Amino acid sequence: GESVGLHLPTLSVQEGDNSIINCAYSNSASDYFIWYKQESGKGPQFIIDIRSNMDKRQGQRVTVLLNKTVKHLSLQIAATQPGDSAVYFCAESGASGGSYIPTFGRGTSLIVHP
Amino acid sequence: EAQVTQNPRYLITVTGKKLTVTCSQNMNHEYMSWYRQDPGLGLRQIYYSMNVEVTDKGDVPEGYKVSRKEKRNFPLILESPSPNQTSLYFCASSFSLPFPDVTFFGQGTRLTVV
Numbered sequence: 001g002e003s004v005g006l007h008l009p010t011l012s013v014q015e016g017d018n019s020i021i022n023c024a025y026s027n028s029a030s031d032y033f034i035w036y037k038q039e040s041g042k043g044p045q046f047i048i049d050i051r052s053n054m055d056k057r058q059g060q061r062v063t064v065l066l067n068k069t070v071k072h073l074s075l076q077i078a079a080t081q082p083g084d085s086a087v088y089f090c091a092e093s094g095a096s097g098g099s100y101i102p103t104f105g106r107g108t109s110l111i112v113h114p
Numbered sequence: 115e116a117q118v119t120q121n122p123r124y125l126i127t128v129t130g131k132k133l134t135v136t137c138s139q140n141m142n143h144e145y146m147s148w149y150r151q152d153p154g155l156g157l158r159q160i161y162y163s164m165n166v167e168v169t170d171k172g173d174v175p176e177g178y179k180v181s182r183k184e185k186r187n188f189p190l191i192l193e194s195p196s197p198n199q200t201s202l203y204f205c206a207s208s209f210s211l212p213f214p215d216v217t218f219f220g221q222g223t224r225l226t227v228v
Contacts, residue, residue, distance in 0.1 A: 008154065034216065034217070036219075041222075042221060043118075043204055043219035043220050043221045043222050044157075044204070044219045045219070046216045046217075046218070049216065089156065091217070101162065102217060104149075104156055104157040105156060106154065106155065106156035
């Protein structure tokens, strides 16, 4: 889940396991959501997005689930690999004054053990 | 290759010495923004620009300036840097608002103010 203090939440998994990273968003008017992956020393990279008219979207080894009722987003990574080790964070955006300016979560650190 | 380019990647400076971090994107994006990333706090928006000559404050604008004279460039200016501006900075861009779109990030500039 999202960080509420100085340290990021951490998820440790074994290589080959499935990983689930959660995100609670705050704005019920948000209608576009993105998951980013940030490796050490690099900028965030787009993984997958979902619009509010969907509750599930699948990519390559990744699935995003959206539950608008409880304002919850999750990222599922299948067959997690050591290269998946990174910080993952969600972003939400919704039309505000005619524009979509994203709000980013604080992130979850995923550690994959070989 | 579509990208957001920041320079420099690393910078150590002294308190009060004006500096500029450059940002350039080659995707003809209208929307550009600057973020700082600090441990446990996630990405916090400093300034954003909806288009040429249109800039606005984000969540943490104090101590920073920006300009948008050309569509592709969005420099971040610290007129009188202080140690509390030591951080990891990211420039970002996206195609257009009001429609939601993926935000692309630069590789980051790690700034240390002593």
